Amino acid sequence: MQTITRNGSNISTYIFADDITITATLEKTTCPDLIICDLNSSNSTIHAGVTPPADWDGCKYFFDGTTWTNNPDYVPPPEMPSEDDGN
Amino acid sequence: MMPNFGYTVLGFGAGKGDVPIAEDLTFSEVSDIADVQDDIFFALDPFNENRCLLVYRDDGTYGNDTQVVCGTLAADGNSITWGTVVEYDDEYGDVGSVDFDPNVENSFCLVGKFRVSNAHHHGARAGTISGTTITLGSTVYLDWATASDYISGTTGKFNPAQAGQFIVVDGNFDGANGGGDYNQGEIKVLTISGTTITHVSSAIFEPISTFNPRIEWDNVTANKGYLVFAGGSNYPAVRPFTMSGNTVTLGTKHVVNSSTSNTYQMGTCMETGGRLAVIYKTGNDIDVVIGNDDSTAASGTITWGTAVEVANYSTEGSHLLLYPTVCADKNTPNKLLMGYNIPVTSSSSRWRVGTVSGTNTISIAGGYTHILASTATPDINKNIVSDPHNPGLFYTSHSHTGDSSKPKIVGSQVASFEL
Numbered sequence: 091m092q093t094i095t096r097n098g099s100n101i102s103t104y105i106f107a108d109d110i111t112i113t114a115t116l117e118k119t120t121c122p123d124l125i126i127c128d129l130n131s132s133n134s135t136i137h138a139g140v141t142p143p144a145d146w147d148g149c150k151y152f153f154d155g156t157t158w159t160n161n162p163d164y165v166p167p168p169e170m171p172s173e174d175d176g177n
Numbered sequence: 178m179m180p181n182f183g184y185t186v187l188g189f190g191a192g193k194g195d196v197p198i199a200e201d202l203t204f205s206e207v208s209d210i211a212d213v214q215d216d217i218f219f220a221l222d223p224f225n226e227n228r229c230l231l232v233y234r235d236d237g238t239y240g241n242d243t244q245v246v247c248g249t250l251a252a253d254g255n256s257i258t259w260g261t262v263v264e265y266d267d268e269y270g271d272v273g274s275v276d277f278d279p280n281v282e283n284s285f286c287l288v289g290k291f292r293v294s295n296a297h298h299h300g301a302r303a304g305t306i307s308g309t310t311i312t313l314g315s316t317v318y319l320d321w322a323t324a325s326d327y328i329s330g331t332t333g334k335f336n337p338a339q340a341g342q343f344i345v346v347d348g349n350f351d352g353a354n355g356g357g358d359y360n361q362g363e364i365k366v367l368t369i370s371g372t373t374i375t376h377v378s379s380a381i382f383e384p385i386s387t388f389n390p391r392i393e394w395d396n397v398t399a400n401k402g403y404l405v406f407a408g409g410s411n412y413p414a415v416r417p418f419t420m421s422g423n424t425v426t427l428g429t430k431h432v433v434n435s436s437t438s439n440t441y442q443m444g445t446c447m448e449t450g451g452r453l454a455v456i457y458k459t460g461n462d463i464d465v466v467i468g469n470d471d472s473t474a475a476s477g478t479i480t481w482g483t484a485v486e487v488a489n490y491s492t493e494g495s496h497l498l499l500y501p502t503v504c505a506d507k508n509t510p511n512k513l514l515m516g517y518n519i520p521v522t523s524s525s526s527r528w529r530v531g532t533v534s535g536t537n538t539i540s541i542a543g544g545y546t547h548i549l550a551s552t553a554t555p556d557i558n559k560n561i562v563s564d565p566h567n568p569g570l571f572y573t574s575h576s577h578t579g580d581s582s583k584p585k586i587v588g589s590q591v592a593s594f595e596l
Contacts, residue, residue, distance in 0.1 A: 096436070103410075103435045125431045127481045148410025149438040165439040 092138045093153055094119065094129060100152045101161060103129065105142050112136050213584040216243075216272035216289075218560050219574035224282040226566040227252070228309070231259075231574065232275045232287050233584060241269040245287060247309040254588045260309025265302055266316070268292040273299070273331035273347075274560070278369070280340035283307065286369055288333045288345050291316065299331040299347050303369045314372025319345060319365050319379075330389050333367075336420060338399035343367040343374075344420075346404055348387035362387030362406050366423045377423040382416050383408040383430070388441035397451035398473045405455055407441035408432075413457040415445075415468065419475040428475035433466050434459055434484065446513065448505040448533050453479070454513055456503040461490035463501045463517055467537040482537030487529060488517055488545075496520055503531075504561035506591075508568035513539070514561055514591065516573065526575060530591055564588075 092112060094104045106112060106121065113120045114131040135155075143151060143158055150164045213233045222228035227250040234243050243266045248257040265287065273289040288301045300318040304311050319331075333345035345365040362383030368375045388407040395401040400420040408414045412435045417428035433455055434440060443457035456465040466484040470477050488498050499518040506512040513531040527545045534540065564570035567590075575585040 101436075123429060125429055125478070126435060127431055127433050127479075128435055128484075147438060148412060148435060165437070 091140050091142055092136060093140050093142060094126070095135050095137065095153050096129065097133050097135060100154050101149050102142065102146070102151045102153045102158075103134070103148055105140075105146055108138065213576050213582050217574045217576045217584050218272055218275050219562055219572055219586060220275045220277055220285070221562050221564055221566075221572065222277050222306075223279045223565045224277075228306075229257070229572070229586075230275050230277070230285060230306075231584070231586070232265075232272045232289075233574075233576070234270065234272055242267050243270045243272055243289060243291075245275065245304070245311060245313070247306050247311050249309060250588075257586060258309070260311065263311045263313060265313055266291045268294075271331075274333055276334050276343070278335045278341065278343075279337045280335070284341070284369065284371075286333065286335065286343045286367070286374070288319075288331050290328050290331055291318070297328050299328045299345075301333065301343070301345060301367060301374055303343075303372045303374050305372055312372060314374060317367070317374040317376060319347070319367075319376060329387070332391060334392050334394065336400065336402075337394055339420065339422075341369045342420070342423065343369050344392055344402070346382075346390040346392045346406075348383075348390045348406060360384075360386040362390055362404070362408065364392075364404065364418070364425055366420075366425060368423065378425065380425045380427065382406075382418070382427055383414070385409050389443055391443070391445045393445050393447045393453065395451055395470070396447050396449055401473065401475070403445070403447070403453055403470075405443060405445040407443065410435070411438045411441045413440050413443050413455060415453065415455060415479065417470060417475050417477065417479065419473075426475045428477065431468070431479055431481070433457070433468070433481060434464065436460070442500055444500075444502040446503045446505045448513060449507070449510045450533070452533050452537060454503050454505070454531075454533070454539070456487060456501040456515055458498065458501060459484075461498065462486060463488040463498050465501075465503060465513075465515060465531065465539060465541075467533055467539045469537045480537055482535075482539065485531075485539050485541055487515055487541060488527070493519060493527075494521070502561050504563050504571060506569060506571070507563040507565050512569075512591070514563075514571050514589070515541075516561060526573070526587075528589070 092106045093102045119126040119129045152159045217233040220230045232245045242264050244262050246262040248259040271290040275287040278284040283306045286303045291298045291300045298318045300316050303314045329348045331347040336342040361381050365379050366377045390406040393403045404416045412432045414432045416430045419426045437460040440458045445455050453468045464484040467482045468479040470479040496519045501517045503515045511533045516528045529545045531539050531541045562572045569591040571589045573587045
């Protein structure tokens with residue numbers, strides 16, 4: 091797998107399969123079906139050959155290039171939105 | 178006596194002392210219908226000035242049914258004469274949105290979450306208006322997911338480039354109590370003739386759990402639109418699309434912010450010059466960002482500006498910030514009104530104005546105001562409507578408890594937006 095981490099915080103923001111081509115420029119990061127507008131070659135790092143935790147979710151873990159650790163500030167998505175959350 | 182900062186001051190932030198807003202915003206408040214609980218949406222008739230539609234779920238007096246009513250705003254904006262309320266679903270449901278067809282006079286469509294024997298469905302009903310009398314067609318269910326899936330948002334808009342074409346977007350969150358087969362964002366193409374809806378085609382725009390989908394049409398390129406939603410990891414995202422007849426072509430998904438995973442509340446609008454505004458929660462704060470897409474194709478690339486903070490959790494008294502919304506003035510170039518909700522009695526609906534410039538830059542006037550005169554706890558606003566007939570005039574719809582659960586329809590005149 092591959093992951094993109096935000097420089098400084100090392101928060102893991104995305105994971106991709108190994109065969110996905112990820113291109114980071116000074117302006118943005120591009121994958122075949124996705125443009126990440128707030129991450130670029132100066133504020134993020136692409137790590138290849140990683141094994142993310144089974145319950146990985148965006149911003150749930152830090153990854154320093156070697157070790158995955160929990161992000162204590164992670165807020166999970168609602169298990170079941172209230173009747174009023176959807177609109 | 179109001180303090181004088183060199184401009185009119187109408188709002189004061191609780192616990193923060195005087196908070197001037199650098200735009201001279203005035204407002205009037207209308208509260209004529211009772212028994213409104215939540216999910217209140219408002220629309221203005223593009224053909225008939227001062228005619229409006231209100232959809233809402235009642236407060237349980239009649240069983241949490243969903244209702245629609247047509248009204249006429251008084252010329253001074255201080256009262257609304259309502260027609261007969263029409264119940265359009267008799268089980269507990271959620272309103273999604275209501276929209277007038279900008280090409281067909283007296284035609285509208287409403288969408289929402291319906292229940293049938295306690296199973297979730299999303300659907301649509303078309304209607305026509307004569308005076309303030311509403312005639313509704315039959316409910317058309319638009320389910321793609323199984324009925325037991327949890328639908329986390331349904332909304333829709335008429336395509337201004339094709340008379341009678343109505344596009345519905347919905348998010349499907351297969352939650353803990355779901356059990357269905359699909360987690361996805363879906364787009365549905367409907368054609369409407371009179372009160373008859375035909376469901377023509379469907380497509381998936383996000384293949385995983387999707388929250389809070391929105392649709393906005395390009396003001397420059399006909400038949401081009403933008404889907405705004407919280408997709409994977411709840412990141413706020415935009416996916417452009419085009420319509421060729423009733424066929425949808427989807428462009429590439431853009432994630433506009435991936436710094437936190439809890440940003441599923443958001444809003445969007447297209448300002449007159451064709452630049453897209455996306456407002457969203459990021460952590461506990463609220464930001465807005467402007468995107469510019471010069472391409473006429475769905476595959477065109479959006480150029481995004483720098484996100485600007487609209488509301489900060491700490492400086493707002495560490496109160497939860499809810500339901501950010503944004504609306505462009507239909508008549509005044511480059512001008513936006515942004516709102517959000519906060520659980521502070523008498524100051525729960527806060528508003529700021531912004532100006533878009535250059536390719537994708539937004540500047541926000543200092544300070545905020547709240548626009549409800551009455552004590553209201555809580556006020557939940559989920560939409561802002563620009564008056565197509567009056568520059569600088571916006572309407573919002575709020576629900577709140579107390580005062581017989583009367584909704585608050587608030588007209589806000591931003592004088593500096595007037596041409």
